[in-house]
Amino acid sequence: MKLLTCCLLGLLCANWNLASARGEEIGLDEFFRVIQAGNVADMMKMMHPQLAERIDPPILEAWLQAVSFRLGHVELISPVTSLISENRRELTAEVFFNKGTAEAELILENNVVVAFEVKSEHLTNWFQRPTSLDLYHSQGRLFLQSLTNSDWESCRKALHEKVSRELTDQYLQDSLATIETRTGVQPEIHYRQARLVIQPDERLRQIDLVYELTGSRGSLTMEVMVRFHGMQGHLVGFRFLE
Secondary structure (H helix, E strand, C coil), X not given: CCCECCCCCCCCXXXXXXXXXXXXXXXXXXXXXXXXXXXXXXXXXXXXXXXXCCCCHHXXXXXXXXXXXXXXXXXXXXXXXXXXXXXXXXXXXXXXXXXXXXXXXXXXXXXXXXXXXXXXXXXXXXXXXXXXCHHHHHHHHHHHHHHHCCCHHHHHHXXXXXXXXXXXXXXXXXXXXXXXXXXXXXXXXXXXXXXXXXXXXCCEEEEEEEEEEECCCCEXXXXXXXXXXXXXEEEEEEEECC
């Protein structure tokens, strides 16, 4: 897992994380206690919102499960190396688990996590798939609803920014015309299934979400593609299957 970071804007509220709410200072002990508990919500509460919004809960949950399964329980955290400035703390240490070791780095601003990294050979290719696809097929549905409502701005917001910049209004209009020709205006959108595209090293490359659009004229099957970077999935395109 690469280092996850966010930009810090302004002062941070103390109630954005568990330890601050109790008046405690977050350290690697607290950080790994939450990891060992495997509670996604508690871990997200430790993070600055700008970091949390770049992490999908079902991917974070998969990471927590990978740490638990591949490394096991924390037995010892070596003496922590700290770099401390006015409101910033950078903590690094070697962490010994019952199945292996890891190098940990935790960066906090005003006692809120803005970056973290846990490096270990045991976590190579840890991401096989999210623990749930509900988030992604909901995002896909919202994109298709925006498309069938001629809401081009919302269509672009739903897509990865690189794809969004290349998507013209004319292409969206032509796509909507194809949909309406086959289904009629304002078709119903039904999620059907997901196809997982796996790389040779068994990592998940992409998920293709399949939807059926039905209306007064008939039905049409469409696919919305989701690709993963870091701990987040991004809608990167769509196509007609029939």
